[in-house]
Amino acid sequence: MADQFKVSDNVAKMRASSTLRAAQIASALREEGHDVIDLTVGEPDFDTPDFIKQFASEGLQKGLTRYTASAGTRQFTEAVAAFYAEQFGTSFSPSEVAAACGGKQALFNAACTLLNPGDDVLIPRPYWVTFPEIAAFCRANAVYVDTEATGFILTADEVRSKITDRSRLLIINSPNNPSGRVIPGDEIRRIIETCAELGVYVLADECYLFFAYPPGEVFSSASFPAELREFVCVAGSFSKTFAMTGWRIGYTIANEAWTKAMVKLQSHSATHPTSFVQYACARAMEDPERSMTAVRQMLAEYERRRDWLIPALNTIEGFKCDMPEGAFYAFVDVRDMLGGKYARSADVVEAMLTEAYVATTDGAGFGADGFIRFSYATSMDNLKAAVDRLHTLFGTRSATAA
Numbered sequence: 001m002a003d004q005f006k007v008s009d010n011v012a013k014m015r016a017s018s019t020l021r022a023a024q025i026a027s028a029l030r031e032e033g034h035d036v037i038d039l040t041v042g043e044p045d046f047d048t049p050d051f052i053k054q055f056a057s058e059g060l061q062k063g064l065t066r067y068t069a070s071a072g073t074r075q076f077t078e079a080v081a082a083f084y085a086e087q088f089g090t091s092f093s094p095s096e097v098a099a100a101c102g103g104k105q106a107l108f109n110a111a112c113t114l115l116n117p118g119d120d121v122l123i124p125r126p127y128w129v130t131f132p133e134i135a136a137f138c139r140a141n142a143v144y145v146d147t148e149a150t151g152f153i154l155t156a157d158e159v160r161s162k163i164t165d166r167s168r169l170l171i172i173n174s175p176n177n178p179s180g181r182v183i184p185g186d187e188i189r190r191i192i193e194t195c196a197e198l199g200v201y202v203l204a205d206e207c208y209l210f211f212a213y214p215p216g217e218v219f220s221s222a223s224f225p226a227e228l229r230e231f232v233c234v235a236g237s238f239s240k241t242f243a244m245t246g247w248r249i250g251y252t253i254a255n256e257a258w259t260k261a262m263v264k265l266q267s268h269s270a271t272h273p274t275s276f277v278q279y280a281c282a283r284a285m286e287d288p289e290r291s292m293t294a295v296r297q298m299l300a301e302y303e304r305r306r307d308w309l310i311p312a313l314n315t316i317e318g319f320k321c322d323m324p325e326g327a328f329y330a331f332v333d334v335r336d337m338l339g340g341k342y343a344r345s346a347d348v349v350e351a352m353l354t355e356a357y358v359a360t361t362d363g364a365g366f367g368a369d370g371f372i373r374f375s376y377a378t379s380m381d382n383l384k385a386a387v388d389r390l391h392t393l394f395g396t397r398s399a400t401a402a
């Protein structure tokens with residue numbers, strides 16, 4: 001009977017997540033007994049800070065086990081507004097905030113309340129795998145904006161050149177997954193001004209908000225004045241910042257009308273993120289000094305790994321990698337290796353996995369065939385062992401070439 005099931009057109013158009021598939025292959029090989037070093041992971045290898053866990057149990061003990069408002073508790077939305085005001089000098093009100101079950105649901109809520117079938121969605125390439133699928137689900141058309149000429153850092157000129165009468169939404173993601181690049185704040189401003197001038201909305205995925213390494217700039221689009229924010233929805237998340245991927249909590253910051261529409265949609269789907277998780281996050285944001293100390297400790301470790309890993313990857317024969325300013329990914333250009341033994345970067349990924357047991361993610365899933373994503377959200381020991389194995393597999397570049 002199961003083969004008679006006909007999936008809806010909306011979902012049939014979506015492709016399965018290539019990043020999750022890469023992680024699944026790595027764990028299947030591990031179950032077969034192979035010593036796999038998994039550099040596919042898109043989540044922190046740190047545990048959630050203890051004080052946040054304690055706030056969650058405190059919430060449970062207080063009996064916060066019932067439904068909350070679909071937009072999230074007043075305490076949660078006020079805490080987001082106060083935390084951003086403290087960190088970025090913002091001035092939006094709690095009524096412009098809605099809690100969501102992770103950044104992913106925040107993005108879905110924003111896109112589904114804005115897009116109509118046939119609208120164009122501008123998606124900078126390379127992109128996070130979910131963006132085109134959200135467009136497909138809304139029966140909108142993904143229109144890609146190539147960013148290689150500007151080192152994968154989106155510019156207002158690139159955006160302007162792609163806007164037409166059908167353009168309804170631009171999705172930006174900085175710090176970026178998969179490239180690790182960060183768009184400077186003044187360029188983000190130009191991008192949003194361009195979109196506002198031409199009547200295009202902007203969905204700013206700030207899932208890696210604090211992940212810009214010194215001297216880089218931590219910048220939120222929530223800090224624009226109200227007349228620019230009219231066109232912007234920020235999708236935020238606790239997943240990466242506070243090492244809370246499993247807790248499933250994020251939020252949107254958008255004008256009141258957009259927020260109301262998102263809350264209406266969410267009231268018929270997830271309803272709201274878990275009550276005592278909202279409480280724990282609100283308490284953490286109410287103490288920004290303590291929270292940011294915990295975040296800075298994790299960021300210092302990611303930065304140490306990045307500073308070691310990128311030069312090390314550049315010593316592997318055929319690999320080229322620019323220094324990323326943010327997130328926890330290295331995006332390696334392997335196009336010099338193609339044409340002989342390897343036709344595509346997917347073949348290089350497969351060779352690394354089956355011959356060296358180093359699992360990575362092929363760039364094709366991010367719209368960048370010829371590139372490979374390495375996550376450094378893993379221990380320094382793992383990174384060093386992976387690089388050793390890749391030297392053995394591909395050889396070592398001479399110092400001058402590297």
Ligand SMILES: Cc1ncc(COP(=O)(O)O)c(C=O)c1O
Binds near residue numbers: 101102173177205250
């Ligand atoms: C760019 C980007 N946006 C959003 C998300 C969603 O994260 P979450 O739903 O866990 O908040 C991820 C997760 O990998 C991501 O990489």
